[in-house]
Structures are given as C-alpha cells and as structure tokens.
Amino acid sequence: MGIQSFPDDGLPCNAAEPWVLSKTALMRKLAGMFIERLAGYADEFILVELFSGNGMFTIGNSGERWGSTALDLMGNGLPFRKWILCERDRDDANILRIRTRRHFRNNHVLVFEDSLQALPEKLAHYIPQSTRNYRVATLCIADSFSLVFPFDFVTGTLPLKLSFIIPFTFCLNARNDYRFYLNEQRDKLERFLGRTVAGTRLAEVAGNRNFYKHLVRLYHQEMMLQGLGGSLSVHPLDSGLMELPAYYTGLFTSNRLVRGIQKELQQQAYTQFTLFE
Numbered sequence: 001m002g003i004q005s006f007p008d009d010g011l012p013c014n015a016a017e018p019w020v021l022s023k024t025a026l027m028r029k030l031a032g033m034f035i036e037r038l039a040g041y042a043d044e045f046i047l048v049e050l051f052s053g054n055g056m057f058t059i060g061n062s063g064e065r066w067g068s069t070a071l072d073l074m075g076n077g078l079p080f081r082k083w084i085l086c087e088r089d090r091d092d093a094n095i096l097r098i099r100t101r102r103h104f105r106n107n108h109v110l111v112f113e114d115s116l117q118a119l120p121e122k123l124a125h126y127i128p129q130s131t132r133n134y135r136v137a138t139l140c141i142a143d144s145f146s147l148v149f150p151f152d153f154v155t156g157t158l159p160l161k162l163s164f165i166i167p168f169t170f171c172l173n174a175r176n177d178y179r180f181y182l183n184e185q186r187d188k189l190e191r192f193l194g195r196t197v198a199g200t201r202l203a204e205v206a207g208n209r210n211f212y213k214h215l216v217r218l219y220h221q222e223m224m225l226q227g228l229g230g231s232l233s234v235h236p237l238d239s240g241l242m243e244l245p246a247y248y249t250g251l252f253t254s255n256r257l258v259r260g261i262q263k264e265l266q267q268q269a270y271t272q273f274t275l276f277e
Contacts, residue, residue, distance in 0.1 A: 004075035006056060006065045006103065011095050013065055016057040019238050023167060026235060027069045027141060030165050030251060031078055033261045034139050041257060042137035045080045046127055047073065048162065050116070050153075051144040052085040054095040069141055074104045080139075083109045084126060086119060116149070120156035127160050137255070141165045145241075147185070151194025154226060163253035164228065168216050173243040178211030189215075194222050209244060216248050228252040229259050 035045055049070045056065045067075055070085050085100070087093040093113045100109045114122055130136045140162040142149045147170050154164070172178075181189050182203065190196055193215070197203045202214040220232065230252040237247045251261055 004067050004072060006067060006071075006099075008063065008065060009099070009102070011056075011098065012054060014053050014057040014068070016059055016066075017239050017241070018059050019236075020057065021059070021066065022235070023143075023169070024066065024069055024072050026249065027143070027165065027167075028072055028076055028078070030249070030261060031073055031139060031141075032076075034137075034163065034251075034258055035078060037258045037261060038137045038255070042135045044082075044128075044134070044136045046082045046084065046136065046138040047078075047080040048084045048086070048123065048127075048138060048140040050086045050119075050140065050142045050149065052087040052092075052096055052111070053089075054087075054092040055085075055099045069143060071099065071103070074100075074107055081108060082126070083107055084112065084123065085109060086112045086114070086116075088113060088115060116153055120153060120160075123157065123160060127162075130161070136161075138162050139165065143167050143169070146170050147181070147188050147192040150191045151222065152191070154223070154228070155194065158226060161254060163251065163255060163258060164223075164230075165249065165251050166219075167247065167249045168212070168219070169242055169247050171241050172208050172212060173241060178205060178208050181211070193218055212244060216250075220250060220252075223250070223252040227254050229254070229256075231259065231261075 047070065052070055053068055055068055055071050057068055058065055070083060073080070074083065085096060087096055090113060093111050097111050100107065100111070110126065112119065112122065127138050128136050138160060142164060182197070186197070200218060202211070202218055205211045205214055216232065223230065230250060232248045232250050234246050234248050237244055251258070253259060
C-alpha cells in the first residue's frame with residue numbers, strides 16, 4: 001500500500017512540503033524491514049513515536065490530508081502490538097487521540113504528553129523487558145524537523161533496548177545557517193549531540209553543507225559509543241527550509257540483526273549522492 005489519505009475531519013493539520021510524502025514512505029519502508037528482519041526473533045513489536053503532532057499533514061492548497069508516520073504505519077497494517085505516541089502540545093495530543101480512536105479503534109494506542117525528560121522513566125512502565133521466553137522489539141522514531149531531540153533521551157532509555165530511526169532534517173538555509181547553530185543555538189546543538197562541539201571538526205566548519213556533514217558524522221560516532229551501531233542512508237531533498245540536495249536518515253540499534261537495514265535499503269534504491277565527499 002502507498003501513503004494513505006484521510007477525509008477532512010474539520011480538525012487542524014500540519015502544513016508540510018511535498019518531499020515529506022517520500023520521507024513518510026521511507027519511514028514505512030524502514031519500519032517494515034525492521035519487522036521483517038526480526039519476524040523470527042521477536043514475540044512482540046512496539047512502536048514509539050516521539051514527535052507525533054496531531055497525526056495528519058497537508059501539502060499546498062490541495063486539501064488532501066495525509067497520515068503522518070504513525071498513522072501511515074497503522075493504515076498500512078504494520079503489526080506493532082502497542083503504539084506509544086508522544087506529543088507535548090496538549091491540543092495536538094487531544095486531536096491525535098480523536099483521530100486514532102476514529103480511524104484505528106482496534107489498535108492499542110497510548111498518547112503521552114510528558115516532557116522528553118520524563119519520558120524514559122514512563123516508557124519503562126510500558127515497554128516490557130525481554131526474557132528468554134518472550135522477546136520484545138521496540139522501534140523509536142524521532143522525527144522532529146529540528147534539533148530539539150536531546151541525546152539524554154538516548155542514554156536514558158538504553159536499558160529499554162530501543163532501536164532508533166532518526167531523519168537528520170531541520171531548518172538549514174541562508175537565514176538559519178551553520179553560524180546560527182554554532183553560536184545562537186549552540187546549547188541546543190550540544191544537547192542534541194550529547195557533547196560539546198569544542199575541539200571537533202564541526203566547530204571549525206564553513207558552509208551549511210560541511211556543517212551538516214560533520215554534524216551527522218559526529219552524531220553517528222556518539223551513538224556508536226553508546227553501543228548503538230547502525231548505518232546511514234541518503235535521500236534526495238527539495239526543500240525551501242532545508243537547502244541541501246539530500247538528507248540522511250540513521251537507524252541505530254544494539255540488535256545486530258537489523259544493523260544492515262540501511263545498507264540494504266540504499267542498494268535497493270540504486271541511488272548515490274556525493275553530499276559527504
């Protein structure tokens with residue numbers, strides 16, 4: 001199945017650029033491959049989405065409504081037994097509850113409004129530990145189109161054995177350029193990376209493309225230091241907010257069975273970009 005559209009329910013939707021449709025399809029592809037790779041290993045699959053919004057988005061003036069990642073996965077029947085959707089804005093969270101009850105009443109959906117700092121402890125009550133006789137695989141999608149996702153969340157959830165899908169997408173253009181993030185937004189940047197940028201190549205870059213390249217590399221290194229191996233895939237981008245020819249998505253996990261998914265996905269696409277060269 002493709003991206004599912006939804007009827008107008010009279011509730012607000014988020015505005016998005018056209019390329020978000022392909023990103024949503026990418027999230028579905030990765031989640032499907034995650035499940036396929038672990039089908040003979042896990043007894044229960046759980047999805048955690050950290051930035052769920054109100055569940056739908058529109059593009060331009062077409063009026064067509066599309067399900068954001070979690071609703072798209074539900075609409076395509078991915079067999080997650082539990083869906084934990086996290087949205088800090090109360091109004092959006094309430095709209096999300098309405099939409100999941102209306103369209104997916106048979107799914108076990110939980111909507112949390114907790115802060116990102118409080119979520120690791122709360123998630124521990126809802127994600128069971130794997131045992132020898134019952135194995136749980138939890139996929140966490142962190143797609144905020146910003147740098148607000150703190151690395152502390154990664155370290156705080158290490159006991160839960162989450163696997164992460166993280167698209168490296170955020171405003172990066174002539175106005176919000178590399179100097180903006182290295183100066184005015186340096187604290188946020190360092191919370192995202194989980195470390196200081198002083199003494200790294202990132203601190204010395206010139207230009208948005210080099211900034212992006214070294215940010216992704218540094219993040220990948222920090223994830224590996226936490227025992228979360230994985231890989232990156234690169235995808236074409238046509239955005240007025242993120243002025244780069246391509247963007248990267250990372251899949252980070254301690255489960256060796258799924259670490260090669262990104263490489264397999266890239267081979268299937270038969271597409272190569274030179275953003276890192």
